[in-house]
Amino acid sequence: MTALPGGEPRTAGLSRRALLGSAIATVGGSAALGLAGSALFAGGGPPVPAEGEHGVVSPFGAHQAGVDTPQQRHAMFVSADLTVPDAATLRTFLRDLTATITRITRGDHPPASGMLSPGASTVTDFATGLPPARLTVTVGLGLRVLALPGIAAPPPRRLRPLPAFDGDALDPRWSDGDLLLQLCADDAQVLSAAMRSLRARMPGFATLRWTQSGFSSAPPAGGTPRNMFGQKDGTSNPRPGTAAFDDTVWARDDEPGWFAGGTYLVFRKIRMKTADWDLTGRDEQDAVIGRRRSDGAPLTGRQEFDEPDFDATVGADPVIAADAHIRRVRGFPMLRRSYSYDYGQLIATAGGHPEPAADSRHEHPKGAPGHVHGADEHAHVGHGQIDVGLLFCAYGNDPERQFIAAQRRSAESDRLSRFITHTGSALFAVLPGCREGGYLGDTLL
Ligand code: HEM
Numbered sequence: 001m002t003a004l005p006g007g008e009p010r011t012a013g014l015s016r017r018a019l020l021g022s023a024i025a026t027v028g029g030s031a032a033l034g035l036a037g038s039a040l041f042a043g044g045g046p047p048v049p050a051e052g053e054h055g056v057v058s059p060f061g062a063h064q065a066g067v068d069t070p071q072q073r074h075a076m077f078v079s080a081d082l083t084v085p086d087a088a089t090l091r092t093f094l095r096d097l098t099a100t101i102t103r104i105t106r107g108d109h110p111p112a113s114g115m116l117s118p119g120a121s122t123v124t125d126f127a128t129g130l131p132p133a134r135l136t137v138t139v140g141l142g143l144r145v146l147a148l149p150g151i152a153a154p155p156p157r158r159l160r161p162l163p164a165f166d167g168d169a170l171d172p173r174w175s176d177g178d179l180l181l182q183l184c185a186d187d188a189q190v191l192s193a194a195m196r197s198l199r200a201r202m203p204g205f206a207t208l209r210w211t212q213s214g215f216s217s218a219p220p221a222g223g224t225p226r227n228m229f230g231q232k233d234g235t236s237n238p239r240p241g242t243a244a245f246d247d248t249v250w251a252r253d254d255e256p257g258w259f260a261g262g263t264y265l266v267f268r269k270i271r272m273k274t275a276d277w278d279l280t281g282r283d284e285q286d287a288v289i290g291r292r293r294s295d296g297a298p299l300t301g302r303q304e305f306d307e308p309d310f311d312a313t314v315g316a317d318p319v320i321a322a323d324a325h326i327r328r329v330r331g332f333p334m335l336r337r338s339y340s341y342d343y344g345q346l347i348a349t350a351g352g353h354p355e356p357a358a359d360s361r362h363e364h365p366k367g368a369p370g371h372v373h374g375a376d377e378h379a380h381v382g383h384g385q386i387d388v389g390l391l392f393c394a395y396g397n398d399p400e401r402q403f404i405a406a407q408r409r410s411a412e413s414d415r416l417s418r419f420i421t422h423t424g425s426a427l428f429a430v431l432p433g434c435r436e437g438g439y440l441g442d443t444l445l
Contacts, residue, residue: 055131055132055133055134055135055186056105056106056107056131056132056134057069057105057132057134057135057136058105059098059101059102059105059136059137059433060433060434060435060436061433061435062260062261062432062433063250063261063262063263063432063433064136064138064139064430064431064432064433064440065105065136065137065138065433066136066137066138066182066184067138067249067263067335067337067395067430068240068241068245068249069134069136069184070240071184071216071218071225071337072133072134072135072136072184072185072186072216073185073186073187073188073215073216073217074184074185074186074187074188074191074213074214074215074216074339075182075183075184075191075213075214075215075216075339075391076181076182076183076191076192076195076211076212076213076214077180077181077182077183077211077212077213077214077267077391078180078181078182078183078195078198078199078208078210078211079176079177079179079180079208079209079210079211079426080177080178080179080181080202080206080207080208080209081177081178081179081206081207081209082144082145082178082179082205082206083204083205083206083207084148084205084206085148085149086148086149086150087148087149087150087151087445088150089205090145090148090151090441090445091439091441091445092205093201093205093206094139094439094440094441094442094445095439096111096201097139097198097201097439097440098434098438098439098440099111099439100197100198100201101137101139101198101440102436104132104135104137104193104194104197104198105132105135105136105137106132107130107131107132109123109125110123110197110200110201113200113201115203115204123197124196125193126189126192126193127187127189127190127192127193130187130189130190131187131190132185132190133185133186133187133190133191134184134185134186135183135184135185135190135191135194136182136183136184136185137181137182137183137194137198138180138181138182138184138430139179139180139181139182139430139431139440139441140179140180140182140265140428140429140430140431141178141179141180141428141429141431141441142176142177142178142179142180142426142427142428142429143155143159143160143161143427143429144178145178145179146159146429146444151444151445153256153258153444154256155256155429156251156255156256156259156262156264156429157254157255157256158255158264158397158398158399158400159264159427159429160399160400160427161427162266162399162403162404162425162427163404165407165408165411165422166411166412167411167417167421167422168422168425169421169422169423170422170423170424170425171423171424173210174210174212174269174423174424175210175424175425175426176209176425176426177209177210177426177428178206179206180265180267180426180428180430181198182265182393183195183198188215195211210424212269212341212391212424213341214338214339214340214341214390214391215339215340215341215342216338216339216340224296224304227272227338227340227390228272228274228340228342228388228389228390229272229274229277229285229293229419230293231289231291231293231296232291232295232296232304233336233338233390234336234338235291235296235304235305236326237335237336238333238335244333245335247397248333248334248335248396248397248402249263249335249395249396249397250262250263250397251263251397251432252397252398255397257443258432258443258444259429259432259443259444260432260443261432261433262429262430262431262432263395263396263397263430264395264396264397264398264399264427264428264429264430265393265394265395265427265428265430266334266392266393266394266396266399266403266425266426266427267391267392267393267424267425267426267427267428268390268391268392268394268422268424268425269341269389269391269392269422269423269424269425270389270390270391270392270420270421270422270423271387271388271389271420271421271422271423272388272389272390272419272420273418273419273420273421274386274388275386276418276419277419280419286299287299287321287324287415288324288325288415288416288419289324289325289326289416290308290320290321290324290325290326290327291308291326298320298326299319299320299324300312300319300320308320308326308330310327310330321415322413323413323414323415324415325410325414325415325416328406328409328410328412328413328414329406329409329410329414332401332402332403332405332406332409333396333402334394334395334396334402334403334406335394335395335396336392336393336394337393337395338390338391338392338393339390339391339393340388340389340390340391341387341388341389341390341391342387342388343387343388344386344387344388345386345387389420389423390420395430399427431444
């Protein structure tokens with residue numbers, strides 16, 4: 001591979017987009033991939049896919065992609081600490097990130113890197129031949145960044161450290177950070193290639209802090225995806241394109257002007273005690289949430305999208321219990337765009353506890369069959385070591401009144417708390433979108 005004078009890296013004389021085009025031609029044109037009538041083969045040179053074609057999601061607009069974008073199947077969350085000393089260096093970095101994002105989201109190679117002399121290295125494009133798969137990269141900044149010398153604009157008003165909550169078992173190894181990259185795509189290999197492309201831009205500007213990988217599978221016919229407890233998760237989310245969504249998610253008018261079109265992201269890594277859950281009876285599982293696990297309907301309704309009736313009683317008791325999850329967190333709207341994770345036993349078999357902050361000794365639900373506490377299969381190589389859960393993402397324009405208020409209520413008394421542990425936490429200001437030719441953060445810098 002050589003870096004051409006125009007800065008365009010080439011592999012065997014062809015960009016990834018051109019290779020993709022020829023791959024599609026080989027299998028019989030766009031119809032073979034179920035792609036709508038496209039301009040793919042029109043004109044000379046590598047075709048430029050349009051928005052929506054071949055899974056291209058435009059990174060440009062008033063808002064960044066990856067928030068109101070229909071949820072993709074795979075995600076990687078990358079947190080980094082910035083090593084930039086001032087606003088000018090941050091500008092250079094964000095410009096470069098934007099140029100990289102612009103190219104990789106349409107299936108191109110990343111731009112040539114100034115760090116490499118021509119011919120010094122090659123892009124190992126292991127996503128060759130794959131369409132962009134609705135790849136989006138969403139960029140957020142932590143509070144510390146906004147205090148860099150040379151930044152004159154005030155930080156977003158509601159960007160304050162999250163408080164501690166009862167029951168938290170946070171591990172700093174997967175908490176916080178200056179920079180968040182939320183990468184989402186329908187193809188895990190495209191996602192991995194995107195991560196490598198973005199990571200290659202970091203030396204001299206940022207060091208990796210943590211990464212988390214997740215997935216979300218909705219039924220082929222559409223519908224709400226299920227989490228690792230088997231529940232439909234996302235039913236009462238605001239829907240993109242509605243006033244409720246805009247009012248909940250996008251920065252409010254009282255925010256600094258540069259933040260218009262931005263939002264906040266609360267990220268929590270939440271471990272789910274799947275073994276305890278699986279030993280819990282179906283009725284109790286339904287009571288924990290206040291909805292039926294089978295079809296997602298509220299306990300007072302017949303179908304998933306029926307409004308829960310919190311006043312309904314059976315005898316003296318409410319049908320939806322006082323400590324049911326949906327009762328506790330109701331009234332604090334937010335966009336939950338979470339991904340499940342399953343890290344299996346990997347970390348445990350490598351010699352450590354998957355969550356050092358957590359205590360693997362626990363009680364089985366009353367009456368459930370269990371192993372002998374302290375026995376090997378219970379604590380050391382048994383289910384206490386399975387690291388499965390939710391990469392919980394709450395987008396909203398007021399973390400204090402949305403996530404924090406909801407999490408306080410939940411920490412007070414939520415029947416779900418017995419089955420979950422929050423082990424990671426971070427809050428970012430998600431930058432507004434930018435127009436083509438601009439760069440992410442250009443209103444700030
Ligand atoms: C692993 C942890 C969690 C699991 C398994 C879980 C599961 C669920 C389920 C099954 C629902 C009902 C379906 C739906 O509307 O999506 C729900 C609703 C909801 N959850 Fe969670 N949740 C978790 C953590 C959280 C956290 C940490 C918060 C925020 C503090 C939260 C806030 C909400 C909200 C606001 C709703 C909608 C309530 C409504 O208005 O009906 N959840 N959750």
